[in-house]
Amino acid sequence: MAALTRRLLCNTAWRQTVVPSLSSFGNRNYTINATEQQVLSCAKYGGRHCVTLMTGDGVGPEILTHVQEIFRYAGAPIDFETVEINSSTTDAAYLEAALLSVQRNGVALKGNIETKFDDAEFRSMNVALRSRLDLWSNIVWCRSFKGVNARYDDIDIVLIRENTEGEYSSLEHESVTGVVESLKIITAEKCERIARYAFDFAARNGRKKVTAIHKANIMKLADGLFLESCRKVSEDYADIKFSDMIIDNASMQMVSRPQQFDVLLMPNLYGNILSSIAAGLVGGAGLVPGMNVGAKYAVFESGTRNSGRSLKGKNIANPTGMLLASCDMLDYLGHHNVGALIRESVLDVIAQPQHQTPDMGGQATTTDVIQAIIDDIKPKTQTSLQEAQSG
Amino acid sequence: MAARAIRTAFSQINSVPKSHGQGVLPFLQERFLESQSCPSNTRQYSSAGSASIQKVTMIPGDGIGPEISQAVKDIFEAAGAPIIWEDVDVTPIKGPDGNFHLPQAIFDSMAETKMGLKGPLATPIGKGHKSLNLALRKAFSLYANVRPCKSIEGYKTPYDEVDLVTIRENTEGEYSGIEHTIVDGVVQSIKLITETASRRVAEYAFKFARDNNRSTVTAVHKANIMRMSDGLFLKCCREVASKNKDIKFTEHYLDTVCLNMVQDPTQFDVLVMPNLYGDILSDLCAGLIGGLGVTPSGNIGEDGAIFESVHGTAPDIAGQDKANPTALLLSAVMMLRHMQLGEYGDRIEKAALDTIREGEVLTGDLGGEATCSAFTKEICRRIQS
Numbered sequence: 001m002a003a004l005t006r007r008l009l010c011n012t013a014w015r016q017t018v019v020p021s022l023s024s025f026g027n028r029n030y031t032i033n034a035t036e037q038q039v040l041s042c043a044k045y046g047g048r049h050c051v052t053l054m055t056g057d058g059v060g061p062e063i064l065t066h067v068q069e070i071f072r073y074a075g076a077p078i079d080f081e082t083v084e085i086n087s088s089t090t091d092a093a094y095l096e097a098a099l100l101s102v103q104r105n106g107v108a109l110k111g112n113i114e115t116k117f118d119d120a121e122f123r124s125m126n127v128a129l130r131s132r133l134d135l136w137s138n139i140v141w142c143r144s145f146k147g148v149n150a151r152y153d154d155i156d157i158v159l160i161r162e163n164t165e166g167e168y169s170s171l172e173h174e175s176v177t178g179v180v181e182s183l184k185i186i187t188a189e190k191c192e193r194i195a196r197y198a199f200d201f202a203a204r205n206g207r208k209k210v211t212a213i214h215k216a217n218i219m220k221l222a223d224g225l226f227l228e229s230c231r232k233v234s235e236d237y238a239d240i241k242f243s244d245m246i247i248d249n250a251s252m253q254m255v256s257r258p259q260q261f262d263v264l265l266m267p268n269l270y271g272n273i274l275s276s277i278a279a280g281l282v283g284g285a286g287l288v289p290g291m292n293v294g295a296k297y298a299v300f301e302s303g304t305r306n307s308g309r310s311l312k313g314k315n316i317a318n319p320t321g322m323l324l325a326s327c328d329m330l331d332y333l334g335h336h337n338v339g340a341l342i343r344e345s346v347l348d349v350i351a352q353p354q355h356q357t358p359d360m361g362g363q364a365t366t367t368d369v370i371q372a373i374i375d376d377i378k379p380k381t382q383t384s385l386q387e388a389q390s391g
Numbered sequence: 392m393a394a395r396a397i398r399t400a401f402s403q404i405n406s407v408p409k410s411h412g413q414g415v416l417p418f419l420q421e422r423f424l425e426s427q428s429c430p431s432n433t434r435q436y437s438s439a440g441s442a443s444i445q446k447v448t449m450i451p452g453d454g455i456g457p458e459i460s461q462a463v464k465d466i467f468e469a470a471g472a473p474i475i476w477e478d479v480d481v482t483p484i485k486g487p488d489g490n491f492h493l494p495q496a497i498f499d500s501m502a503e504t505k506m507g508l509k510g511p512l513a514t515p516i517g518k519g520h521k522s523l524n525l526a527l528r529k530a531f532s533l534y535a536n537v538r539p540c541k542s543i544e545g546y547k548t549p550y551d552e553v554d555l556v557t558i559r560e561n562t563e564g565e566y567s568g569i570e571h572t573i574v575d576g577v578v579q580s581i582k583l584i585t586e587t588a589s590r591r592v593a594e595y596a597f598k599f600a601r602d603n604n605r606s607t608v609t610a611v612h613k614a615n616i617m618r619m620s621d622g623l624f625l626k627c628c629r630e631v632a633s634k635n636k637d638i639k640f641t642e643h644y645l646d647t648v649c650l651n652m653v654q655d656p657t658q659f660d661v662l663v664m665p666n667l668y669g670d671i672l673s674d675l676c677a678g679l680i681g682g683l684g685v686t687p688s689g690n691i692g693e694d695g696a697i698f699e700s701v702h703g704t705a706p707d708i709a710g711q712d713k714a715n716p717t718a719l720l721l722s723a724v725m726m727l728r729h730m731q732l733g734e735y736g737d738r739i740e741k742a743a744l745d746t747i748r749e750g751e752v753l754t755g756d757l758g759g760e761a762t763c764s765a766f767t768k769e770i771c772r773r774i775q776s
Binding site: 028114116117118120124127151152167169172173174177178179181182183184185186187188189195215218219220221222223225236247248249250251253254255256269272273275277279280281284285304305306 | 566568575579585586587614620622643654673675678683
């Protein structure tokens with residue numbers, strides 16, 4: 001019996017379940033729930049989840065403080081465990097403490113940690129976290145926002161990117177002085193895993209088309225293996241149309257006709273590039289949330305992983321992306337009501353020009369926007385409290 | 392002695408394939424005939440002009456290639472540009488070893504002219520030979536790919552006022568072609584970055600910026616992830632920048648550049664980057680201004696330069712006089728500027744851009760109904776008026 005349960009759990013390990021969300025986000029009503037294995041990893045005490053909070057650098061600390069404030073007003077049953085990790089905590093003990101915390105809690109909300117690449121000893125902590133926690137899938141869902149000034153208003157692209165190998169393997173050496181080699185590693189196992197994730201996501205979410213992005217005409221072995229793995233997996237999903245496109249053509253198509261894309265399936269670096277392009281098309285780095293998911297853990301952060309160093313302390317950073325990421329986190333943990341409530345308020349508020357921060361072309365400060373969201377949430381929570389008391 | 396020199400020159404001319412594009416005699420052959428007191432019913436060159444006649448290798452290419460190269464030649468003749476064309480066919484031929492090779496004629500021609508204009512080439516699949524681009528790049532050390540992207544008035548895209556140049560390292564990086572299957576199901580692909588190549592392309596970028604009155608050079612990298620390789624590239628750029636303090640130097644992550652590019656491309660000027668990022672960004676920028684059909688491109692080398700159109704061969708409209716020669720024409724204008732014949736280049740470019748802006752005579756892809764020849768004639772008319 002135990003063996004059967006284990007087998008069932010393993011088979012469903014990577015298959016994200018999807019339930020209709022109680023909020024409407026455009027005309028798409030789906031969110032991502034934790035799998036059974038992921039649920040087992042999430043720390044839940046007395047009905048409240050404990051979530052690791054990594055504030056990072058730049059505007060991360062200030063925005064995450066606002067996120068906690070909004071969670072309090074909305075009554076989200078989340079307790080945050082703040083771990084200190086940023087570009088100045090270079091001692092390995094900080095990274096280990098952060099990893100231990102995420103392993104204990106199962107979920108994290110993260111600001112971006114800057115990488116001081118001029119320092120030869122400095123290792124990218126973001127990459128270390130992702131690879132140690134085996135967060136092999138990065139999902140960025142770029143949807144056009146209502147009321148937000150952007151060149152296109154009908155974009156709906158899900159970008160699914162392999163998150164642990166490829167160009168981010170951090171395997172480099174200087175063979176002789178002035179000649180450096182950097183290894184890009186592609187494995188059939190990880191390609192198949194991410195392809196299966198993407199097709200499964202598409203199948204459960206009613207998406208019609210998956211497009212693999214590659215440069216197999218030049219990198220015949222590496223990207224050729226990726227493309228071949230995707231093709232093999234696509235044969236198991238006859239209802240979903242599979243196509244492929246070369247990365248440079250895809251970049252060009254993204255800026256001329258982004259509406260043609262549905263789900264994009266990409267190796268690491270191309271995923272980074274196309275996510276940035278897609279995020280720029282829907283309104284910028286401040287608006288788009290992202291999630292990094294593995295078999296057991298999930299880390300939520302901004303979609304484009306910017307630290308916003310130039311905006312630090314000026315109170316003009318856009319909190320939307322991080323707030324939407326935290327709503328995705330609430331949905332992941334099963335708190336759909338609260339997630340929907342906060343998400344609706346955020347989207348309603350940013351659709352109004354007087355509550356748009358400078359990156360969206362407006363004049364509002366971060367605190368203005370947060371206050372407006374809180375004001376929008378308060379009556380809703382009072383109503384639900386009254387209903388709970390009377391009913 | 393002069394006669395011997397002329398004979399030697401004449402014999403060199405004769406060894407080159409006689410596929411003249413224009414029916415115009417080469418310069419030295421003309422002089423030989425004069426010295427031999429032949430009846431001079433051949434056209435006289437006014438060598439009293441500002442520049443002597445220069446020969447350029449023309450690779451018309453496949454599909455719409457021949458039509459658009461003829462259009463470029465017609466326009467150059469209308470402008471009176473001191474160029475004679477030497478057409479070369481680059482269809483691979485079977486060598487004695489049974490493999491397909493590029494014809495020796497192209498290497499000989501380019502070795503002499505050191506300047507090439509290339510139309511679109513069809514990529515033969517499964518013919519078992521190395522690509523022409525790779526062979527040319529290696530033979531002439533074409534180390535920098537330059538793509539100026541400027542919004543074209545009259546060809547509307549969601550992005551106006553784009554005016555930037557992408558300069559991409561063309562020989563190494565991710566496209567080194569060094570790949571291995573380590574064990575079954577595990578592949579490694581090696582990205583090679585060398586100090587020599589990085590420094591060379593950085594120096595070209597700053598030279599280009601200075602020659603073309605551009606104010607800023609931005610290095611695009613991902614040194615946070617690939618710290619040794621992109622770190623080396625960045626180090627070379629910084630060193631070259633410190634020697635060129637009259638040009639502003641900035642550095643940005645690739646994803647930040649992509650993000651900002653699609654929101655506000657006017658903030659960028661000259662961008663310099665390694666091979667893969669350059670490939671992607673240059674195509675991204677081409678997409679901003681309207682696609683590969685209107686984007687010029689040049690490959691600069693130590694031993695010469697080749698300018699080319701980067702669009703496809705369009706076999707569906709080949710031979711129907713529907714093609715748009717703009718990309719090849721703008722590349723040819725780049726070539727004229729590179730050859731220090733900028734005044735001809737400016738005139739031709741102005742005529743072409745005016746034609747597109749007026750919008751009366753446009754090819755199908757630009758939104759009109761005119762034929763390629765009508766479009767070409769209109770540009771020629773504007774040059775000569």
